[in-house]
Amino acid sequence: MTDHDNDDRAIIERIKLGEKNEFAQLVRRYEARLRGLCCNMLCDSAAAEDASQEAFIRAYRSIQTFRGDCPFVHWLCRIAINVCKDIRHRRFAQPTVSWDELRDKNAGALEGLSALPTDVSMPHEHAQALRRVLQALSVKEREILLLCEFEGLSYQEIASTLSCSIDSVKGRLRRVREKIDRKLRHFLEPPAVISIRKQE
Amino acid sequence: MGMFKKTWKHPSADELSAFCDADHGAQKEETAKHLAVCAECEARVKRWQLRKELFSRLPRPEPSEEFVNRVRLELARIEESSRQPAFLPPAVREWMFPSLGFVCSMLLLFGAHALNRTAAAPPTIDGYFSAFVPAATTNFDAGLLELIAVD
Numbered sequence: 183m184t185d186h187d188n189d190d191r192a193i194i195e196r197i198k199l200g201e202k203n204e205f206a207q208l209v210r211r212y213e214a215r216l217r218g219l220c221c222n223m224l225c226d227s228a229a230a231e232d233a234s235q236e237a238f239i240r241a242y243r244s245i246q247t248f249r250g251d252c253p254f255v256h257w258l259c260r261i262a263i264n265v266c267k268d269i270r271h272r273r274f275a276q277p278t279v280s281w282d283e284l285r286d287k288n289a290g291a292l293e294g295l296s297a298l299p300t301d302v303s304m305p306h307e308h309a310q311a312l313r314r315v316l317q318a319l320s321v322k323e324r325e326i327l328l329l330c331e332f333e334g335l336s337y338q339e340i341a342s343t344l345s346c347s348i349d350s351v352k353g354r355l356r357r358v359r360e361k362i363d364r365k366l367r368h369f370l371e372p373p374a375v376i377s378i379r380k381q382e
Numbered sequence: 383m384g385m386f387k388k389t390w391k392h393p394s395a396d397e398l399s400a401f402c403d404a405d406h407g408a409q410k411e412e413t414a415k416h417l418a419v420c421a422e423c424e425a426r427v428k429r430w431q432l433r434k435e436l437f438s439r440l441p442r443p444e445p446s447e448e449f450v451n452r453v454r455l456e457l458a459r460i461e462e463s464s465r466q467p468a469f470l471p472p473a474v475r476e477w478m479f480p481s482l483g484f485v486c487s488m489l490l491l492f493g494a495h496a497l498n499r500t501a502a503a504p505p506t507i508d509g510y511f512s513a514f515v516p517a518a519t520t521n522f523d524a525g526l527l528e529l530i531a532v533d
Contacts, residue, residue, distance in 0.1 A: 202461065209453050210445070217449070218442040231449065238453050239460065295436055304439050312440055330403060331437035337405045356399040359430050370433055 190254040197245055205245070209238055212255055215333075216262050222328050223266040225317045233269055237262035252342045259333065260343045263325050270321055279317040281365040288314055292369040315362065315370075323358045330355055392416065392423055402430045 190211075196204045216237060220230035240261050241248075248257055285292075291311035298308060316324050329340045330351075337351045344351070362370070393401075393413045401413045417424045 202457075205457065206450065206454050210447075210450050213449050213453070214443050214445045217446075218440075221443065222440060227443075235449070235453055235456065239456060242457055242460070296432060298436075300435070300439075304436075304441060309441050312436060327437065331434045332440055334438060337400070337403065352396050352400055352405075355403070356395045359399055359402075359433070360395065362433065363426075363429065370436070371429055 184253075187253040187255075191250055194245060194248060194250070194254060202242075205242055208241075208254065208258075212258055213238070215255070216258060219259060219328060219333065220262055220266055222313065222316055222332055223263065223321070223324060224269060225313050229269060233265045234262060237265045240265065252339075256335070256339055256343045259329065260345075263343075267321055267325075279314050281318050284314050284318050285366070285369070289369070292366065295369075296371055315366070318365070319358065319361070322354070323361065326351065326354045327358050392420065398423060398427055399430065402427055402434055 190208065193204050193207055213234065216234040217230055220233040220237070221227050224230050224233060237258065241258055248254065288311040291307045292315075295308050295311065298304065304312075316327070319327065325344070326340065329335045329343060330337075335343065337348045340351045341348045393409065393416055397409050397413055401410070401417075417427060
């Protein structure tokens with residue numbers, strides 16, 4: 183538990199005792215992170231705003247049930263993912279972009295991704311191409327990939343967020359990675375591998 | 383000689399994937415040694431590490447005070463509505479709809495039964511048999527006569 187987590191816990195205790203206005207602190211602290219997660223889950227910034235607002239409201243309503251056995255932010259992420267799943271279930275149950283469409287329309291941006299310098303922020307078109315990769319994945323694949331690679335959670339944290347075992351986390355992550363390997367062969371390769379391929 | 387041949391065993395895909403995430407545990411040393419000599423696995427790990435790095439760099443939204451205010455307003459509205467006195471006490475509200483449903487279904491059931499009783503005379507065993515036994519006998523006789531005529 184970090185200092186941040188302990189601070190969250192103290193705020194939650196105060197909220198439970200009736201100081202409900204304290205919840206705004208938690209909203210301010212995590213809103214950007216939650217909107218980012220929802221945006222990548224839904225690939226739609228307007229829907230992501232609604233989803234993150236809904237997630238905060240659900241968290242507020244059930245704050246009395248928060249036991250504190252995991253950091254508050256992970257609990258919040260779990261709620262946000264469930265909200266996103268509900269929204270996706272209502273709107274579109276399955277991937278909205280086909281892999282063929284993704285390869286055809288974003289080939290340039292996907293190829294350019296591997297050569298991006300690491301010290302600059304990602305250009306818009308490349309970010310869009312990456313989000314399209316996420317759109318081509320199912321919700322379950324997307325959630326595990328985002329929690330690991332975008333949120334940077336450990337396997338233990340992902341397991342507690344998604345209420346599954348660590349082995350299941352490992353297996354699911356490996357399957358998503360292999361799927362992207364299969365579907366986007368020759369894209370998203372490190373420069374060294376690309377040069378070897380070209381020599382061949 | 384075959385029994386002394388060194389076996390070349392790649393780490394499992396799960397181990398390679400965990401290596402990318404620094405959640406490799408006990409296999410770290412072995413996997414690292416293998417990667418130093420196996421170009422295929424090394425390329426795979428590098429590819430996954432590159433993707434991980436790219437996904438971690440996806441743009442994150444800027445903090446928005448407007449969003450915070452919107453959530454605060456919504457929460458205030460929820461608090462306000464929960465404070466307003468309810469028309470009926472919670473226990474009554476909880477049981478009102480199931481009880482109403484039960485009463486309505488009972489009314490429908492008994493109503494339908496009463497209608498049925500007034501619309502038709504109560505069936506008797508004699509009435510039941512008299513409805514179809516003569517007809518069946520007649521049909522049987524007609525069929526028998528047809529058979530005789532054909533013969």
